Amino acid sequence: xxxxxxxxxxxxxxxxxxxxxxxxxxxxxxxxxxxxxxxxxxxxxxxxxxxxxxxxxxxxxxxxxxxxxxxxxxxxxxxxxxxxxxxxxxxxxxxxxxxxxxxxxxxxxxxxxxxxxxxxxxxxxxxxxxxxxxxxxxxxxxxxxxxxxxxxxxxxxxxxxxxxxxxxxxxxxxxxxxxxxxxxxxxxxxxxxxxxxxxxxxxxxxxxxxxxxxxxxxxxxxxxxxxxxxxxxxxxxxxxxxxxxxxxxxxxxxxxxxx
Amino acid sequence: xxxxxxxxxxxxxxxxxxxxxxxxxxxxxxxxxxxxxxxxxxxxxxxxxxxxxxxxxxxxxxxxxxxxxxxxxxxxxxxxxxxxxxxxxxxxxxxxxxxxxxxxxxxxxxxxxxxxxxxxxxxxxxxxxxxxxxxxxxxxxxxxxxxxxxxxxxxxxxxxxxxxxxxxxxxxxxxxxxxxxxxxxxxxxxxxxxxxxxxxxxxxxxxxxxxxxxxxxxxxxxxxxxxxxxxxxxxxxxxxxxxxxxxxxxxxxxxxxxxxxxxxxxxxxxxxxxxxxxxxxxxxxxxxxxxxxxxxxxxxxxxxxxxxxxxxxxxxxx
Ligand SMILES: Cc1cc2nc3c(=O)[nH]c(=O)nc-3n(C[C@H](O)[C@H](O)[C@H](O)COP(=O)(O)OP(=O)(O)OC[C@H]3O[C@@H](n4cnc5c(N)ncnc54)[C@H](O)[C@@H]3O)c2cc1C
Ligand SMILES: Nc1ncnc2c1ncn2[C@@H]1O[C@H](COP(=O)(O)O)[C@@H](O)[C@H]1O
Numbered sequence: 001x002x003x004x005x006x007x008x009x010x011x012x013x014x015x016x017x018x019x020x021x022x023x024x025x026x027x028x029x030x031x032x033x034x035x036x037x038x039x040x041x042x043x044x045x046x047x048x049x050x051x052x053x054x055x056x057x058x059x060x061x062x063x064x065x066x067x068x069x070x071x072x073x074x075x076x077x078x079x080x081x082x083x084x085x086x087x088x089x090x091x092x093x094x095x096x097x098x099x100x101x102x103x104x105x106x107x108x109x110x111x112x113x114x115x116x117x118x119x120x121x122x123x124x125x126x127x128x129x130x131x132x133x134x135x136x137x138x139x140x141x142x143x144x145x146x147x148x149x150x151x152x153x154x155x156x157x158x159x160x161x162x163x164x165x166x167x168x169x170x171x172x173x174x175x176x177x178x179x180x181x182x183x184x185x186x187x188x189x190x191x192x193x194x195x196x197x198x199x200x201x202x203x204x205x206x207x208x209x210x211x212x213x214x215x216x217x218x219x220x221x222x223x224x225x226x227x228x229x230x231x232x233x234x235x236x237x238x239x240x241x242x243x244x245x246x247x248x249x250x251x252x253x254x255x256x257x258x259x
Numbered sequence: 260x261x262x263x264x265x266x267x268x269x270x271x272x273x274x275x276x277x278x279x280x281x282x283x284x285x286x287x288x289x290x291x292x293x294x295x296x297x298x299x300x301x302x303x304x305x306x307x308x309x310x311x312x313x314x315x316x317x318x319x320x321x322x323x324x325x326x327x328x329x330x331x332x333x334x335x336x337x338x339x340x341x342x343x344x345x346x347x348x349x350x351x352x353x354x355x356x357x358x359x360x361x362x363x364x365x366x367x368x369x370x371x372x373x374x375x376x377x378x379x380x381x382x383x384x385x386x387x388x389x390x391x392x393x394x395x396x397x398x399x400x401x402x403x404x405x406x407x408x409x410x411x412x413x414x415x416x417x418x419x420x421x422x423x424x425x426x427x428x429x430x431x432x433x434x435x436x437x438x439x440x441x442x443x444x445x446x447x448x449x450x451x452x453x454x455x456x457x458x459x460x461x462x463x464x465x466x467x468x469x470x471x472x473x474x475x476x477x478x479x480x481x482x483x484x485x486x487x488x489x490x491x492x493x494x495x496x497x498x499x500x501x502x503x504x505x506x507x508x509x510x511x512x513x514x515x516x517x518x519x520x521x522x523x524x525x526x527x528x529x530x531x532x533x534x535x536x537x538x539x540x541x542x543x544x545x546x547x548x549x550x551x552x553x554x555x556x557x558x559x560x561x562x563x564x565x566x567x568x569x570x571x572x573x574x575x576x577x
Pocket of ligand 1: 037463464465466467489490491492493504505506507508509510520521522523524525526527528531541542543544547559560561562
């Protein structure tokens with residue numbers, strides 16, 4: 001089974017993330033980039049599927065040149081090879097454009113399942129996997145907390161508010177996984193060394209037959225018009241419990257008409 | 260005035276509050292119309308509730324197929340309604356499923372999609388990003404705005420609507436039937452409101468010490484009719500299910516009132532609750548970062564303060 005794992009590089013959430021004041025896009029230079037946290041679970045799930053069913057794991061990333069750092073990390077966890085779509089013209093693309101690019105990139109290889117994380121920490125939109133399934137016209141098996149493959153049938157447990165739904169489709173399928181589906185492995189020293197020589201194919205938009213006029217900020221279907229730093233929350237009141245802390249909270253809630 | 264479509268979210272014959280919020284928001288943009296998509300018989304129970312919140316029309320797309328497959332059929336049915344109604348915008352609740360439906364709809368109709376809005380206008384939306392640190396004004400430049408709105412962003416206001424039922428017939432494509440729902444399992448069905456759109460949330464953190472003590476959080480929540488939530492530490496310890504995790508890798512909540520009990524307030528937790536209207540914290544450590552954003556904080560032992568608060572609330576409610 002050939003498995004593709006979709007990995008996004010994002011600004012580290014531990015740092016103060018910013019937008020570029022000149023074009024309102026995510027400032028990817030200001031903060032150290034990392035692999036989107038949940039994508040580590042997607043990589044692990046891809047590796048587990050390979051261990052159970054054979055085949056290869058290919059990492060697919062759309063992003064700036066610097067995303068190679070994240071690709072190497074994914075390879076050092078055990079993935080076999082990678083595709084890196086990178087092009088100046090991609091800067092400022094929105095989710096729909098990115099989904100189209102990923103769909104085209106998947107068209108350059110043989111694959112059975114594409115495994116994504118459920119949500120990226122920068123966009124927090126959690127829509128790319130659904131968009132990709134829509135673009136490709138294949139099964140959308142998203143928000144999975146469990147993935148089972150039997151021949152060409154893929155069954156997942158899709159997380160709901162109250163439990164889960166079993167959802168089933170045939171390959172090729174787009175899967176997204178939630179945090180806690182597994183325990184992502186750490187790269188071993190051997191893995192880190194091996195990753196250095198694993199193949200990474202770099203593709204530009206022209207290699208995918210995508211016109212620069214369909215990509216990037218100027219052609220996105222959505223645009224950030226302006227932004228401002230949210231005013232810090234006005235400093236509240238903190239009291240030390242002297243035996244009536246609960247009562248004081250109740251007083252406060254009553255004064256705010258919350259009870 | 261052009262119609263503004265609102266995708267209806269319901270459970271067991273009851274329209275969710277988040278849908279009333281969307282109908283209220285839609286009134287500022289045009290004529291609100293509700294869209295009910297589901298198994299046969301879904302709309303009948305919902306119609307009167309939708310009329311109460313101003314739905315002029317109720318588009319109804321119902322079939323066993325629509326209910327039997329995941330996400331894609333709803334997007335296809337909604338696209339059929341868009342075709343019929345030529346709306347000025349489409350509003351969907353910002354749940355994981357709502358976002359996926361909105362995204363697929365936008366792709367189909369060639370429109371931009373904005374997620375997690377906290378405000379809407381004729382061109383687009385206001386969004387709060389990076390865990391509440393930055394507020395952005397976004398617009399849709401191609402097609403009509405397809406916007407998912409975060410629950411609790413609008414106060415629902417009743418207004419009479421005709422709720423004229425318009426049946427929509429949908430023949431699903433094969434692609435829409437690619438992901439079949441084979442089972443539906445309810446693991447925790449309590450009487451408490453759902454976390455993501457509750458008006459009041461009481462969350463417990465590692466400070467509660469052990470699984471059994473989570474009842475302190477539940478008891479307090481019940482006096483307020485609140486949903487319960489938890490920090491990741493509590494989820495990782497296995498004291499509660501992942502569904503209750505609030506934060507960057509859990510649910511984002513934006514309730515009227517958020518009470519954090521024994522939670523330190525790590526940046527990843529704050530990312531999921533920072534936009535709550537009022538924040539109250541109980542923590543024994545005066546240096547805990549949660550106090551930086553609390554409107555009212557008590558430095559004290561949660562084992563005495565939380566039960567005392569629950570008692571006080573009960574007393575005042577009489
Ligand atoms: C990539 C990533 C993603 C993450 N995503 C999330 C997320 O989505 N949600 C999330 O919550 N966290 C998330 N975290 C974890 C986060 O960094 C914190 O570790 C976590 O929120 C801490 O939970 P806590 O506040 O319950 O525990 P702690 O930080 O251990 O805090 C416990 C608090 O309880 C107080 N306390 C102890 N005993 C008492 C008592 N008797 N009375 C009163 N107070 C008491 C202590 O003073 C302390 O402040 C994430 C971390 C990473 C790296
Ligand atoms: N530029 C990208 N390159 C590769 N994968 C991506 C990219 N953007 C999003 N993804 C995948 O889609 C998931 C959801 O992202 P999002 O819809 O942005 O929240 C991520 O966890 C990734 O697996």
